[in-house]
């Protein structure tokens with residue numbers, strides 16, 4: 415392969431730094447520990463900058479519900495998919511679906527589903543305005559779940575692009591595969607933002 419062909423086939427636009435125009439704290443929030451803390455300040459900004467509708471949001475990787483509750487401030491319906499059993503990267507590995515369902519019960523626009531993302535994406539054909547991927551931080555899972563999310567939403571965000579190189583690599587490859595625009599917000603362990611160009 416010549417150098418030109420190599421560059422054409424492997425070129426990825428540099429990730430653009432995401433620059434929030436305004437920070438705003440959502441009204442409803444959970445007072446629990448989460449590595450996601452801090453990102454709640456830029457969700458309204460992301461919705462504004464990419465002109466997202468606020469009907470439907472899907473989250474893969476709910477754990478105790480910190481980010482799901484943040485999304486519930488902005489979207490009419492939030493679907494949260496998780497095994498609720500933890501993974502190799504989470505501290506908690508105990509099953510907690512009932513407990514988390516009770517904690518999130520006051521947020522009536524959140525629907526929690528106890529499922530592996532693989533089973534969910536095999537049957538769901540709906541479209542979402544925003545998708546959030548924050549499952550086990552391996553390349554294959556992030557790529558597979560992220561590809562479905564990018565193909566079924568206007569904007570997909572990925573947590574831990576700074577703290578997990580495999581997440582960052584998967585997100586870059588997804589941008590290359592889908593042709594979506596890629597931004598990265600480096601704070602709070604990193605948030606990758608994939609935006610469909612034509613919506």
Ligand SMILES: C[S@@+](CC[C@H](N)C(=O)[O-])C[C@H]1O[C@@H](n2cnc3c(N)ncnc32)[C@H](O)[C@@H]1O
Pocket residue numbers: 448449450474475476477478479480481482495496497498499500501504529530531532548549550555
């Ligand atoms: C980093 S935590 C999510 C944190 C959460 N977004 C928050 O706001 O704190 C990752 C979660 O992904 C879930 N998870 C990991 N692999 C999964 C899979 N294959 N399908 C569904 N959920 C998965 C784990 O059970 C865990 O609750």
